[in-house]
Amino acid sequence: MISKKMENMVANSSAIRAMFEEGNRLAVIYGADKVYDFSLGNPNVPAPQAVQDAVRQIFDEEDPVVLHGYTNSNAGYQDVRQAVAESLNSRFRTNFAARNITMTVGAAGGLNVILKSLLNPGDEVIVFAPYFGEYRSYADNYDGVLVEISPNTANFQPKLGEFETKITSRTKAVIVNTPNNPTGVVYSEDTIKKMAAIMEKKQEEYGTAIYLISDEPYRELAYDGVEVPYLTKYYTNTVIGYSYSKSLSLPGERIGYLVIPDEAADSDKLMDAANVATRILGFVNAPTLQQKVVKKCLDEKTDISYYNRNRETLYSGLKELGFECIKPEGAFYLFMKSPVENEKEFCASAKKYNILIVPGSSFACPGYVRLAYCVSYETIVNSLPKFAELAAEYK
């Protein structure tokens, strides 16, 4: 009786649920500390103390009727939007105002709002493999057609040649995610400039507007001082989707924002559409208490040194064991080459050692596996002897 689209989605998502249940099952048998679960991107660094302090302060300051009420605009509290805009302006020398900011139910909510606002059925949305598998569902929600650019396994920067050939008159949006899930790669300024030039050329050629949607939940998680270019500065028709899920370790609270710059094509209509889409998709508005929290925590950061130690230890440990992987520059994922072509087989072998990792096929990049290292340091350290046993199988 359920919808046909959903029947397929449920079937496809059973693999992830199965892995989750497998993790639980193993934890019961062997103890949680003997299970090395690298499958989920759920931050293990707690939210900064400032988050709790902010909530207590907000309760003291705000009228509960207003605090927990519907916001006047579905795009969020005016003061919060203004504060977000000013914070961006001071960090990235942009010129945003409150009107350019739509507070959203995380980045996932934001991406749905902007795709709902933009897509007509059949419109094409380009993504670069490997990519977060949910993009397929998000585009499909609005009958968009996902167009994949094949992975560049040399360094996981996007394949720009192929990109250029795959832009058509139906291309409405291009989604980039940098720092990237699942590779941890940060797209370089050079990459961004070339990508922008290609899109500008194609816009002119087709007389269309092609929106660059930058999905940025991992922006603040960049290591070794690597710069993450702010994309509105390189390409006019850019929309940013941000989330505090990782930067403040608040993924369950569902709080983020969209930036729709004035310079973007049809920006007034797009801002209005985002406002209405927020309402009619059922979000109504981003959770109000959390809007006020992030306003008070704009300068707070999660403890990135914890993830960095995990990154260094896991990367060097795996390299020493002979695994092939590129060093992640950001986010909390490591993308590793499977020693056998069928990486699902490799994932199944890993499970024998209580190691849970995600097949690259889930990110349209078979032959690789993703390790989410947002786990305890002890998990990393204790997993390495198990990875050694796993490696020995493939020698």
Next chain:
Amino acid sequence: MISKKMENMVANSSAIRAMFEEGNRLAVIYGADKVYDFSLGNPNVPAPQAVQDAVRQIFDEEDPVVLHGYTNSNAGYQDVRQAVAESLNSRFRTNFAARNITMTVGAAGGLNVILKSLLNPGDEVIVFAPYFGEYRSYADNYDGVLVEISPNTANFQPKLGEFETKITSRTKAVIVNTPNNPTGVVYSEDTIKKMAAIMEKKQEEYGTAIYLISDEPYRELAYDGVEVPYLTKYYTNTVIGYSYSKSLSLPGERIGYLVIPDEAADSDKLMDAANVATRILGFVNAPTLQQKVVKKCLDEKTDISYYNRNRETLYSGLKELGFECIKPEGAFYLFMKSPVENEKEFCASAKKYNILIVPGSSFACPGYVRLAYCVSYETIVNSLPKFAELAAEYK
């Protein structure tokens, strides 16, 4: 450049925005206490103190990594779902378990999740006029077709004769909203039983499953001891969409739940689909802190006596002035007959007295107007002389 669907939606929603802006404009000119804004269903009774106490207690008790993390299931925390189920069981003698509960981003989120889970393009969704206008958008999000039953202006119970004739083999869902927005009417047990009998007969006739979706944000707002029947007890294929927006005055926090009973057709698939739909629509999960809050506040209630005093005062005041309206039994809306056929004209006249009310056309019931009396008591009292002046115009 924006989506064609959204272009229409933006155009249609500009009327509401215009009214909101008009309210702000009038407040600046005349002072907020001289503007009688009955346009918005935003509760003016504060959340119970227990909500703040719960948050402080949760911060003391819970590990922030878990508290603010993604929930293991997109349907929400197991303990919260279990507590909601038990609370329902004790209040309504139902037999729900945690699996029957999907925590949602308010009722609006829940309705989108269930419609996404159920609808194939072209499937019909029946609503009874007058109805909350967003249902049209929600059905349209999944290419459903809204089928309206015309209003029964005698008492605003649904027109069951017309209902029976409009059920087809494509009817997938029927949405009811009781206590009702905009009329304040509660569907009687007799109505519900007759409605269930019709749907059962039609299911048999067509060999289909027709889901009754009960949108219940106003369940706890019922006056004079009127009973609001719990619909799963009358019809097997019932799904409940609940929200704490009004019962705990938390509309901005976006917290509610769906109930999918075991007895509903294809219930296992439907629960799985709701779980996946919650994720792919971009909600991911209902805000986690608020999930824990409602668990601690399951026995809390908003101060309904405040709304009740407003109801009595407004209803008797308007009746005395010669306006025609039925006495609301629930929610915080009063539906009044416009003294002229074109109620938009009447709304425009009201504005001259700084009275803001919503045309019934927004609820597919022209000739009537909606007054949201979730305002301060002073607003009610002070508005009545203005209503008197307005009434005099139509004598």
